[in-house]
Amino acid sequence: MRIISGKYAKRNLxxxxxxxxxxxxxxVKESLFNSLGQFFNGGQVLDLYGGSGALGIEAxxxxxxxxxxxxxxxxxxxxxxxxxALTKEENKFSVYKMSSxxxxxxxxxxxxxxxxxxxxxxxxxxxxxxxxxKMLKFDLLNEKAIVVAETDDDTxxxxxxxxxxxxxxxxxxxxxxxxxxx
Numbered sequence: 428m429r430i431i432s433g434k435y436a437k438r439n440l441x442x443x444x445x446x447x448x449x450x451x452x453x454x455v456k457e458s459l460f461n462s463l464g465q466f467f468n469g470g471q472v473l474d475l476y477g478g479s480g481a482l483g484i485e486a487x488x489x490x491x492x493x494x495x496x497x498x499x500x501x502x503x504x505x506x507x508x509x510x511x512a513l514t515k516e517e518n519k520f521s522v523y524k525m526s527s528x529x530x531x532x533x534x535x536x537x538x539x540x541x542x543x544x545x546x547x548x549x550x551x552x553x554x555x556x557x558x559x560x561k562m563l564k565f566d567l568l569n570e571k572a573i574v575v576a577e578t579d580d581d582t583x584x585x586x587x588x589x590x591x592x593x594x595x596x597x598x599x600x601x602x603x604x605x606x607x608x609x
Contacts, residue, residue: 428481431457432465433488440510442479443503455598456485459575462594462605463543466490470542471569473497473534475527475558480507480520482545482575487519491543495521497530527558535565542569547577556587559606563589572608577601 430438431453459482467490474483474496483494496507504524511520523530527548534540544562548554555576562568574590580600586592590606 435488443506472543473541474545476548480510499526540569544574568608574606576604
């Protein structure tokens with residue numbers, strides 16, 4: 428797995444050798460970022476289920492200002508920190524070991540808002556709709572924020588109030604849904 432484009436392009440990333448994480452493949456990542464637009468002009472990124480940190484690092488590589496990377500797994504957080512160190516711009520990243528619920532509470536308490544959010548929870552623990560609802564309730568999203576939800580092809584997502592589905596990509600057994608805050 429590597430960083431595909433931008434200022435950190437072609438750097439190989441570390442991954443966790445575990446069944447607890449499921450890194451987004453380079454093919455899915457490339458398709459996803461092509462859909463979002465190749466490059467960004469600033470913005471705050473959240474990857475709520477960071478795994479290796481690849482999505483948040485890719486977003487900063489392509490022009491986002493800062494990425495906050497969350498994972499509850501201690502080994503995953505260590506991998507994220509190693510991958511962030513590869514950028515040699517650690518100040519553009521915040522890495523936290525905590526649950527998604529604790530993270531959302533933390534952002535609410537500290538008035539932190541995001542422009543781009545990646546939600547890729549372990550398939551067995553689908554939390555996407557509840558996470559998105561909580562983000563709206565806690566006012567954690569800037570105007571016209573984008574939320575990218577990655578699931579397996581067996582997962583149906585209900586319509587989520589406050590968001591409109593912009594795009595849906597079927598990439599093998601992976602479905603990527605892109606939502607915009609209304």
